Amino acid sequence: MAEIENAIIMAAGLGTRMRPLTYKTPKPLIRVAGKPMVESVIEGLHQNGIYDISIVVGYLAEQFNYLGEKYPGVKLINNPYYNQYNNISSLYVARNELRNTVILDGDQLVMNPKLLKREFTHSGYAGAKIGQFTDEWIM
Incomplete structure (x- = not known):
């Protein structure tokens, strides 16, 4: 059985579907x-002994800087192409x-x-069952 060695968290996007909330906050x-969503991901990884975590940032990247100080093993990778691809x-x-x-x-x-x-x-993919129609991509 294989074991996860590290994690990559994708966090570079513009978040256009959540505007106006994302005009000033990724x-x-x-x-x-009460907690930023990405912190629930990091904490879930830490609870499973996964500390080698790379977060790919782009839009408002500087707002993520505190995560490397708050959580051991977290490093940021800048995506200079985030607004094009x-x-x-x-x-x-x-x-x-x-x-x-x-x-x-x-x-x-x-x-x-x-x-x-x-x-x-x-x-694989993880998802949650919903009880109503949505046009979001779900499983």
Whole structure:
């Protein structure tokens, strides 16, 4: 069984679907239940012993700087292409970090840290069941 060695968190985007909230704050730093969403991801990784965490930033990148001081093992990677291309450009700038890597979005809530356990046998997606129609991409 393979073990996750590190994590890459994608957090470079403009967050246009959440405007006006994201005019001054990157979407992963929007607070939900009093905490920035990206911090729930980092804390879930830490609870599973994953401390080698790269966060790819772009839009309002300087607002993420505190995370490296607050959380051990967190480093920021700047994506200079964030406003021209999609997440593939973020993965490109973080390509040197790819090993047995879990790739996560920074704008999600980790309510169950067990989903981020280090052991894995194959890749997959996590999602939640909803009870009504939405035009968002879901499973």
